[in-house]
Amino acid sequence: MASEKTIGRLTLYRRILNETVLEGIESIHSHTLAAKAGASSAQVRRDLMEIGYVGHSRRGYDVMGLIESLREFLDAPGGQGVALVGVGNLGRAVLAYFAGRRPSLAIRAAFDVDSQKVGRVVHGCRCWPMDKIEDVIAEEQITTAVIAVPVASAQDAAERAIRGGVRGILNFAPVPLDLPEDIHVENIDMGMALEKVAYFSRADQTTDQTT
Numbered sequence: 656m657a658s659e660k661t662i663g664r665l666t667l668y669r670r671i672l673n674e675t676v677l678e679g680i681e682s683i684h685s686h687t688l689a690a691k692a693g694a695s696s697a698q699v700r701r702d703l704m705e706i707g708y709v710g711h712s713r714r715g716y717d718v719m720g721l722i723e724s725l726r727e728f729l730d731a732p733g734g735q736g737v738a739l740v741g742v743g744n745l746g747r748a749v750l751a752y753f754a755g756r757r758p759s760l761a762i763r764a765a766f767d768v769d770s771q772k773v774g775r776v777v778h779g780c781r782c783w784p785m786d787k788i789e790d791v792i793a794e795e796q797i798t799t800a801v802i803a804v805p806v807a808s809a810q811d812a813a814e815r816a817i818r819g820g821v822r823g824i825l826n827f828a829p830v831p832l833d834l835p836e837d838i839h840v841e842n843i844d845m846g847m848a849l850e851k852v853a854y855f856s857r858a859d860q861t862t863d864q865t866t
Contacts, residue, residue: 792819
């Protein structure tokens with residue numbers, strides 16, 4: 656199984672390659688892909704060898720062929736369903752972003768405690784009540800969930816999703832989740848990220864003023 660860092664780079668390569676297609680470029684060399692990804696040519700070659708794709712010494716990598724190889728490696732055959740827990744402002748934005756954008760990775764069910772949202776279809780996805788989360792996730796065979804609920808509800812939401820069969824969680828709630836070690840969790844704390852960006856933007860400004 657590939658490491659987390661390798662998977663992260665492979666998903667980045669695919670995004671870059673998809674952008675390259677829009678530019679009408681049919682082939683790309685490892686050093687060009689590396690420059691766009693902030694990696695080394697050797698790293699790119701090692702990563703792509705891991706998925707069994709080898710470029711041509713002169714032409715480089717066939718862009719469409721490489722995209723297809725990345726799809727076969729990264730995506731589940733027949734597509735993979737995702738559950739969204741929390742259909743507030745952030746949850747709706749997540750639904751809008753994924754609607755029709757990732758055919759192989761689609762949000763199939765959403766959950767919320769608000770009776771005004773339950774039963775509605777938001778960006779093509781039906782919203783269920785929270786007390787149905789385990790049953791719906793199990794029935795849809797969903798193994799991935801996005802948590803977009805307030806801090807106080809995040810732990811319970813994650814535990815319910817896991818009982819339904821979820822094995823991986825993207826957590827937008829700014830709180831650490833106490834979950835079994837075999838559950839893969841990615842924490843996205845936008846507040847911390849913004850604070851970090853704000854700090855370095857001030858630091859850059861201070862440096863400019865003192866030079």
